[in-house]
Amino acid sequence: MAGKAQYEELIRQFSAFGAVKRELGRILPAECPSGSAAVLTLLGRHGDMRMSRLAELLAVDMSVTSRHVAHLADRGWIERSPDPADKRSRILRLTPAGQAQLDELSERTTQLLAHRLSDWTDEEVGQLTRLMTRLRASFDDCRSAAARSGAPPVPEQSTRTPAITT
Amino acid sequence: MAGKAQYEELIRQFSAFGAVKRELGRILPAECPSGSAAVLTLLGRHGDMRMSRLAELLAVDMSVTSRHVAHLADRGWIERSPDPADKRSRILRLTPAGQAQLDELSERTTQLLAHRLSDWTDEEVGQLTRLMTRLRASFDDCRSAAARSGAPPVPEQSTRTPAITT
DNA sequence: TATTGTTATACTCTATAACTATA
DNA sequence: TATAGTTATAGAGTATAACAATA
Numbered sequence: 001m002a003g004k005a006q007y008e009e010l011i012r013q014f015s016a017f018g019a020v021k022r023e024l025g026r027i028l029p030a031e032c033p034s035g036s037a038a039v040l041t042l043l044g045r046h047g048d049m050r051m052s053r054l055a056e057l058l059a060v061d062m063s064v065t066s067r068h069v070a071h072l073a074d075r076g077w078i079e080r081s082p083d084p085a086d087k088r089s090r091i092l093r094l095t096p097a098g099q100a101q102l103d104e105l106s107e108r109t110t111q112l113l114a115h116r117l118s119d120w121t122d123e124e125v126g127q128l129t130r131l132m133t134r135l136r137a138s139f140d141d142c143r144s145a146a147a148r149s150g151a152p153p154v155p156e157q158s159t160r161t162p163a164i165t166t
Numbered sequence: 167m168a169g170k171a172q173y174e175e176l177i178r179q180f181s182a183f184g185a186v187k188r189e190l191g192r193i194l195p196a197e198c199p200s201g202s203a204a205v206l207t208l209l210g211r212h213g214d215m216r217m218s219r220l221a222e223l224l225a226v227d228m229s230v231t232s233r234h235v236a237h238l239a240d241r242g243w244i245e246r247s248p249d250p251a252d253k254r255s256r257i258l259r260l261t262p263a264g265q266a267q268l269d270e271l272s273e274r275t276t277q278l279l280a281h282r283l284s285d286w287t288d289e290e291v292g293q294l295t296r297l298m299t300r301l302r303a304s305f306d307d308c309r310s311a312a313a314r315s316g317a318p319p320v321p322e323q324s325t326r327t328p329a330i331t332t
Numbered sequence: 333t334a335t336t337g338t339t340a341t342a343c344t345c346t347a348t349a350a351c352t353a354t355a
Numbered sequence: 356t357a358t359a360g361t362t363a364t365a366g367a368g369t370a371t372a373a374c375a376a377t378a
Contacts, residue, residue, distance in 0.1 A: 002291040007279040008272055010291060012211070013298040014187060015204045019225035020305050021180060022346075025367090033367060038181045045178070051337060059185035064369055066338055088336040088377045106174055113173040116304050125168040125176060128297040132179040135294065138282050139186050188369075191344090199344060217360060227347055232361055234345090254354045254359040335378070346367080355358070 027108050031075055032101060035068045040094070040102045043078065048093045050083065059140075077101050193274050197241055198267060201234045206260070206268040209244065214259045216249065225306075243267050 025034050032040075042057050043049070049057075055065040069092060072078045077098030083089035094102065117125060191200050198206075208223050209215070215223075221231040235258060238244045243264030249255035260268065283291060 002280075002283070002286065002288045004272075004276050006288065006291050006295065007276045007283075010279065010295045010298075011190070011275050012207060013295055013302070014190065015200070015207070016225065016302050017183070017298060018345090020301060022225075023305055024177070024180065034181070035368065041178060041181070052335090059182065059188075060368085061370055062337065063339080063371080067368090070338085083336095086336080086378075090337075106170075109177050110170050110173045113176065114168075117168070117173075117301075120168065120300075120304070122168045122172065124297070125172050127293070128301065129172065129176045129179055131290070131294040131297060132176075132183060134286075135186060135283075136179070136182050138286070139189055184368090201345060218358090226345085228360065229348080229362080230346055236361085249359095252355075252359075254352095256360075333378100336376085337374100338376105339372100339374080341372085342370085344367105344369085346365100348365085349363085351360105351362080353359085353361105355356100 024109060024112065027112055029101065029104055029108070032105065035064075036072050036077075037105050039065075039068050039072055040077065040098060040105060043092060043094045044099070044102045048091055050089050050091060052089075054092060072098065190275060190278065193278055195267065195270055195274070198271065201230075202238055202243075203271050205231075205234045205238055206243065206264060206271060209258060209260045210265070210268045214257050216255050216257060218255075220258060238264065 021034075028034060028037055038058060039054065042054060046057065051062060051065055051069065054069070055062040058065055058068075069078065069080070073080055075097075076095055079093045079095055080090040081093065083091050187200075194200060194203055204224060205220065208220060212219075212223065217228060217231055217235065220235070221228040224231055224234075235244065235246070239246055241263075242261055245259050245261055246256040247259065249257050
């Protein structure tokens with residue numbers, strides 16, 4: 001358990017992190033902004049999946065996911081095939097062109113990091129990765145924990161706009 | 167020097183970090199979105215300063231800084247007094263109301279972090295803070311280093327739109 | 333009646349370019 | 356001519372709400 005001053009400093013670094021994200025954003029291929037890049041990356045890593053699963057992994061609303069996916073589908077980088085098990089649903093899959101785009105992406109971002117972090121040790125990079133992974137988990141866990149503990153104080157953070165039950 | 171797989175994993179965590187930022191954004195006071203919060207925080211930490219200095223600390227274009235500052239000035243949270251030494255310039259200063267807003271901000275974000283990171287040790291929080299600080303430095307240094315080394319391959323990343331020398 | 337996905341609308345943050353006032 | 360700051364415009368990301376199709 002840390003003190004207030006420590007938390008304030010951490011928050012400041014969260015804010016300053018935006019500059020890093022923006023610099024990474026500048027080297028992305030044309031037609032492939034960071035939202036699209038995140039979708040390609042997740043499809044490459046986890047394989048075919050439905051919209052709802054992708055929205056969950058992205059941790060954004062499904063309406064946002066839908067837009068990113070439409071952008072990628074328009075460019076032929078992913079395919080949306082109907083799900084035989086549920087006709088409301090669609091299965092997302094990387095196309096060969098999408099895989100090529102993903103490779104290009106990975107190449108560029110990897111090179112930028114290798115350049116910027118040239119004086120970081122392997123262990124330091126791993127440490128930052130682990131801590132950021134854990135950070136995300138700590139924020140996620142809190143939602144699940146609240147949901148499990150009977151009375152949910154947090155409004156059941158889902159990946160979509162709550163349905164209006166009129 | 168790390169490997170490609172490690173860099174790819176780090177990039178993934180950078181992307182996922184957006185969810186943390188958004189959750190922090192949700193608890194901000196009304197009329198005080200994250201851009202405004204960043205300005206208040208920097209003024210509280212570094213004291214009075216000019217627009218250009220603030221833009222540099224925020225690492226965004228001065229046009230962006232100007233908008234955030236106007237938002238805060240409209241609400242009486244900061245004052246813009248003319249700089250006696252340079253009539254083009256303005257000195258930014260927190261008002262008492264601005265300080266109160268900053269305190270409220272700090273209170274809320276600190277409490278959220280204390281809740282979410284309740285099972286983190288003091289040392290772990292410090293480690294994440296240090297690594298993120300260093301990350302930002304590694305990205306900044308690269309720019310300065312490039313600028314110092316004679317031929318600047320990077321277009322001299324300044325905090326403002328380059329003047330058009332017609 | 334509830335869920336999956338899409339679309340329309342609105343808000344925040346950012347950058348580029350053009351402009352004013354001063355150096 | 357160059358710099359400090361402002362404003363107009365445009366692009367990207369996100370959330371909310373309303374809607375269609377299917378469970």
